[in-house]
Amino acid sequence: MDFGLTDEQQLLLESLDELLERECPESYIAELDLNHQPPTTFRRAMNDAGFGSLGFPEEYGGTPSDALTLVMLAERVARQGLNNGYGLELLQAMDILEFGSEEQKTEILGLLANGDVPFALGFTEPGAGSDNSAMATTAVHHDGMVTFNGTKTLITNALQSRYLLLMAKDPQVEDPRKSISMYLVPMDAPGVTTNRLDKIVWHISDSCEIFLDDVTLPESSLVGVKGNGFKQLMRNFELERLVIAANCLGLAQCAFDDAATYAAQRVQFGKPIGSFQLIQLKLTDMAIKLENIRNFVYKTAWMVDQELPLKSQGALCKRYSAMAAFEVADEAMQIFGGVGVTVGTRVSRLWRDLRGHRFGGGTDEIMVHIAGRQIVKDHS
Amino acid sequence: MKIVVAYKWAPNPQDAEVAPDGSVDWSRAKGAVSEYDPVAFEAARQLADATGGEVVGLTVGAASVDSPLARKAALSRGLDRLVVVADDRLADADGTRLAAVLAAAVRSIGDVDLVLAGDSSVDVAEGQVPMTLAGQLGWLGMAAVSGVTPSADGVVVERDLPGGITTLALTGPAVLAVTTDAVVPRVPGMKDILGAAKKPVEVVPLDALEVPDVVAATTLSGSRPETGNRRGVIIDGADASSAAAELVAALRTARAL
Numbered sequence: 320m321d322f323g324l325t326d327e328q329q330l331l332l333e334s335l336d337e338l339l340e341r342e343c344p345e346s347y348i349a350e351l352d353l354n355h356q357p358p359t360t361f362r363r364a365m366n367d368a369g370f371g372s373l374g375f376p377e378e379y380g381g382t383p384s385d386a387l388t389l390v391m392l393a394e395r396v397a398r399q400g401l402n403n404g405y406g407l408e409l410l411q412a413m414d415i416l417e418f419g420s421e422e423q424k425t426e427i428l429g430l431l432a433n434g435d436v437p438f439a440l441g442f443t444e445p446g447a448g449s450d451n452s453a454m455a456t457t458a459v460h461h462d463g464m465v466t467f468n469g470t471k472t473l474i475t476n477a478l479q480s481r482y483l484l485l486m487a488k489d490p491q492v493e494d495p496r497k498s499i500s501m502y503l504v505p506m507d508a509p510g511v512t513t514n515r516l517d518k519i520v521w522h523i524s525d526s527c528e529i530f531l532d533d534v535t536l537p538e539s540s541l542v543g544v545k546g547n548g549f550k551q552l553m554r555n556f557e558l559e560r561l562v563i564a565a566n567c568l569g570l571a572q573c574a575f576d577d578a579a580t581y582a583a584q585r586v587q588f589g590k591p592i593g594s595f596q597l598i599q600l601k602l603t604d605m606a607i608k609l610e611n612i613r614n615f616v617y618k619t620a621w622m623v624d625q626e627l628p629l630k631s632q633g634a635l636c637k638r639y640s641a642m643a644a645f646e647v648a649d650e651a652m653q654i655f656g657g658v659g660v661t662v663g664t665r666v667s668r669l670w671r672d673l674r675g676h677r678f679g680g681g682t683d684e685i686m687v688h689i690a691g692r693q694i695v696k697d698h699s
Numbered sequence: 700m701k702i703v704v705a706y707k708w709a710p711n712p713q714d715a716e717v718a719p720d721g722s723v724d725w726s727r728a729k730g731a732v733s734e735y736d737p738v739a740f741e742a743a744r745q746l747a748d749a750t751g752g753e754v755v756g757l758t759v760g761a762a763s764v765d766s767p768l769a770r771k772a773a774l775s776r777g778l779d780r781l782v783v784v785a786d787d788r789l790a791d792a793d794g795t796r797l798a799a800v801l802a803a804a805v806r807s808i809g810d811v812d813l814v815l816a817g818d819s820s821v822d823v824a825e826g827q828v829p830m831t832l833a834g835q836l837g838w839l840g841m842a843a844v845s846g847v848t849p850s851a852d853g854v855v856v857e858r859d860l861p862g863g864i865t866t867l868a869l870t871g872p873a874v875l876a877v878t879t880d881a882v883v884p885r886v887p888g889m890k891d892i893l894g895a896a897k898k899p900v901e902v903v904p905l906d907a908l909e910v911p912d913v914v915a916a917t918t919l920s921g922s923r924p925e926t927g928n929r930r931g932v933i934i935d936g937a938d939a940s941s942a943a944a945e946l947v948a949a950l951r952t953a954r955a956l
Binding site for chain 1: 731767768772887889890892895935936937
């Protein structure tokens with residue numbers, strides 16, 4: 320088993336290091352977090368350097384890449400302290416590249432190349448989330464048009480997105496697996512209104528309620544096949560869980576490095592606190608967790624590259640990574656003591672952002688629901 | 700215009716270990732394109748793109764300078780092709796010897812209009828090689844070059860010197876050492892890195908080059924610059940105002956204020 324990097328991975332990570340040093344210093348991230356702004360200039364720089372189209376087919380100007388390399392890049396960006404800085408928008412665009420019309424592909428790739436977030440995913444509702452059968456937002460097709468009504472909530476990046484990738488159901492179809500379709504809805508379409516939700520995590524990504532009141536668009540806003548929306552969405556969910564896990568890994572590594580450095584410098588009772596065994600115990604257990612997360616994430620990516628069936632692997636990986644990474648950040652906070660909770664310290668931001676990953680992209684508990692039934696099925 | 704970029708495959712300073720006595724241990728450092736050389740790569744690429752020319756990378760050194768990683772690292776930075784002279788007889792070569800080998804390699808490439816190099820190497824930092832190379836070739840040599848742009852019959856060179864900025868027109872071949880901020884080097888992307896493996900590489904045996912003998916100097920002794928009586932003082936920053944007072948007191952004690 321080879322744990323080494325390929326020449327290409329090593330060079331790519333070195334390139335990314337150069338880019339992060341220039342375009343994404345801690346001062347930049349702290350400013351974005353403070354002002355609740357998205358990392359647009361960094362995203363643009365990533366696109367200019369070709370990172371923004373990694374994994375896309377060549378016919379769309381992309382460079383095909385393996386999942387392991389993508390995961391390493393997502394980890395590296397997160398290790399800089401930037402939450403959700405790389406990877407997720409690639410997966411979103413893949414939905415459009417795979418199922419969208421040529422017009423939709425051109426539009427979305429153009430926005431992505433400009434460093435913009437092309438669309439927000441309109442899935443969660445006040446009465447529906449992981450239970451998609453409870454979805455209440457409707458899409459009624461009539462005379463070549465389609466009219467939407469309903470409410471979405473906790474929609475990430477809605478304010479900075481040009482479009483909403485809306486999941487809505489046909490009220491005439493009873494089977495929830497066949498009633499949901501995917502649509503690309505302009506955020507400035509008449510009848511779309513938003514309400515920003517203040518939250519204590521993920522400050523660089525806004526979260527909104529979105530109200531759709533008789534929003535009427537041409538049927539060309541449909542993405543893919545009518546009634547296949549949920550199936551289309553699920554295509555990239557496993558990869559999304561993997562990218563989230565890689566993001567958690569990077570953020571936790573950042574928190575660990577900060578805490579270990581602080582422990583080596585902070586003096587109490589005449590000695591650096593890192594010389595006390597209780598602090599060493601924390602650092603040791605944090606290091607073990609990081610090693611476990613890294614192996615879990617890399618192996619899952621390797622399985623994707625080998626085209627092995629993931630079954631419950633993605634859910635197991637996401638659950639473990641989100642929980643263990645938060646535990647690492649929590650212990651990092653403990654090592655920092657009172658300093659850690661003051662506004663402006665990086666460790667406090669990492670702690671906040673990692674907490675969000677225990678429900679973003681699926682809660683810890685729904686991961687049990689997904690993995691647990693698969694485990695039982697495999698042993699029945 | 701045929702432009703050669705003379706660069707060094709040097710130890711990566713991020714891997715260097717600095718001992719408490721100030722000595723630097725490079726033994727565990729992996730190789731990388733020397734830190735200031737990417738500026739020369741970028742300046743050459745921009746010049747070649749503007750004139751429709753070719754950029755040839757050139758490096759000489761021990762056998763280890765020619766690995767697949769070393770080739771791709773250089774070729775991903777905008778080179779069209781690469782020429783390598785890798786021989787363990789050059790492992791401890793001094794700047795004059797390296798410049799003599801580089802000059803022989805430039806002559807073997809042929810029809811070279813310009814050689815660009817970084818300001819100095821990250822590990823030795825003598826800044827001697829480019830000008831010695833110019834002397835070996837019998838060409839004009841200029842250090843502190845902060846800009847190169849094409850002109851009708853050559854290039855216009857801008858130099859950032861202590862007395863101010865000078866602009867000069869060059870028509871003949873020259874060796875230019877560019878400053879670290881002459882241009883901002885591009886970050887190689889995935890396409891550049893994957894494409895690097897497909898670019899041509901020519902390995903030139905040292906014995907195939909006509910390199911004049913260079914008498915090497917013998918190092919008699921070495922010393923590091925005086926760093927003064929350094930003391931590490933750690934101030935508890937939990938309370939900002941008392942930490943500031945403590946810092947000021949420490950600086951006064953050290954007579955820094």
